[in-house]
Amino acid sequence: MEIKVTINNEDKILNIEYDEFLSEVLRKYGYLSVKKGCDTGSCGLCTIWIDAKPILSCSTLAIKANGKNITTIEGVQKEATEFAEFLVNEGAEQCGFCSPGFIMTVLAMKRELKNPTKDDIIHYLTGNLCRCTGYVGQLRAILKYMEVV
Numbered sequence: 001m002e003i004k005v006t007i008n009n010e011d012k013i014l015n016i017e018y019d020e021f022l023s024e025v026l027r028k029y030g031y032l033s034v035k036k037g038c039d040t041g042s043c044g045l046c047t048i049w050i051d052a053k054p055i056l057s058c059s060t061l062a063i064k065a066n067g068k069n070i071t072t073i074e075g076v077q078k079e080a081t082e083f084a085e086f087l088v089n090e091g092a093e094q095c096g097f098c099s100p101g102f103i104m105t106v107l108a109m110k111r112e113l114k115n116p117t118k119d120d121i122i123h124y125l126t127g128n129l130c131r132c133t134g135y136v137g138q139l140r141a142i143l144k145y146m147e148v149v
């Protein structure tokens, strides 16, 4: 079957199977920034946006994206690069495998939360796991990016 979507401001028609998940479809169409970790909705690596809200693409059927706006990290390069500099400055980039999903969550949080506390930030990020850093460097970078410190 076919679905019509907008991906990073480009209209696309995607051929999908009725039971295919969005992460598979996006990777099949070349959006390789969409990573897969657990594939069960537990790690956040596959986070993208649908209609500007973060979702787990490994747990979202592709057909549910029909008619919607999909954003991957390729679609927010300017903001992503800006935030990545904070990560680098805090030594928090490590292996980078979780970075696309992690960054998509942080950018969504920046748009959504006004004047968040440290606890608000930690709560927002509970769905994004990182095996390298222990979150300390990342949290320092986010607090500076969100202008909490």
Ligand code: FES
Pocket: 035, 036, 037, 038, 039, 040, 041, 042, 043, 044, 045, 046, 047, 056, 057, 058, 059
């Ligand atoms: Fe989607 Fe882990 S790969 S949440």
